[in-house]
Amino acid sequence: MLSCSRLLARQGVCTGVRALAKPIQLTSYIHTTHVDKDETTASGALVEAAKGMRVIPTRGQAAKEQLYAFIQDLCKQNLGENGARYFPFALGLFTTIGFCNVTNLLPYVEMPTQIIGCTVAMSTTLIAGLTIKCIAKHKLDFASFFFPSGAPVGLAPLLVPVETISFFSRAISLGVRLGANLTAGHMILHIISDFGAQMLASGSVAGGIGGVFCTAALFPICILEMAVAVVQAYVFCMLTTMYLNDAHHLH
Numbered sequence: 001m002l003s004c005s006r007l008l009a010r011q012g013v014c015t016g017v018r019a020l021a022k023p024i025q026l027t028s029y030i031h032t033t034h035v036d037k038d039e040t041t042a043s044g045a046l047v048e049a050a051k052g053m054r055v056i057p058t059r060g061q062a063a064k065e066q067l068y069a070f071i072q073d074l075c076k077q078n079l080g081e082n083g084a085r086y087f088p089f090a091l092g093l094f095t096t097i098g099f100c101n102v103t104n105l106l107p108y109v110e111m112p113t114q115i116i117g118c119t120v121a122m123s124t125t126l127i128a129g130l131t132i133k134c135i136a137k138h139k140l141d142f143a144s145f146f147f148p149s150g151a152p153v154g155l156a157p158l159l160v161p162v163e164t165i166s167f168f169s170r171a172i173s174l175g176v177r178l179g180a181n182l183t184a185g186h187m188i189l190h191i192i193s194d195f196g197a198q199m200l201a202s203g204s205v206a207g208g209i210g211g212v213f214c215t216a217a218l219f220p221i222c223i224l225e226m227a228v229a230v231v232q233a234y235v236f237c238m239l240t241t242m243y244l245n246d247a248h249h250l251h
Contacts, residue, residue, distance in 0.1 A: 068091070072087055074241060097113055097237070101228075102226060116179035123174035124172075127170050193214070199211035
């Protein structure tokens with residue numbers, strides 16, 4: 001995904017003809033596990049997105065490269081050596097949720113991420129899949145999730161219920177966090193706009209001034225809501241990769 005010019009800069013290649021004639025190793029930057037030409041798959045979509053890349057990147061290409069590097073770093077930090085394997089999943093998750101969150105700000109548009117029932121269903125499905133994967137990989141060792149290593153056996157009646165509730169509450173908290181933050185922002189916008197409209201309709205001078213202030217306040221709040229939409233997509237993706245790491249290493 002990185003442009004040729006940036007790869008040359010990262011490799012420390014000098015401008016001489018002899019240096020440029022040497023082959024450039026790209027294996028440390030482009031990670032692929034299985035390449036599929038089907039555009040409906042994650043790897044196939046990445047291959048299609050890489051078509052038409054230029055040596056000197058355009059603004060759109062530079063934005064895609066930054067997004068690629070951002071999600072790749074996130075996967076490396078939270079998943080370690082397994083980061084490249086789950087990169088297409090993490091990239092698709094972040095872009096899908098981010099797109100839905102930002103689209104929710106448009107008038108008369110309601111995307112699934114604004115409905116708490118949909119976000120909880122999505123997070124429950126993710127946690128259920130991770131749990132099945134963890135059980136399939138670790139078998140009976142999966143039970144170590146519910147009793148921390150090194151804890152006194154006498155505390156088992158207390159720790160096991162607490163850890164069990166903590167583990168399965170991930171499915172609820174992950175979805176509720178996403179849906180509740182977006183719903184709260186929309187409620188603030190609705191309250192301020194409705195209050196401003198009522199003040200303008202009052203016909204008084206004070207009401208008119210207050211209505212103008214309320215209307216002007218909507219712009220910075222919309223900017224804040226756009227930031228919250230992107231941050232919530234990042235938080236959802238980050239926590240999912242952390243839970244993936246827990247499923248691999250039984251943390």
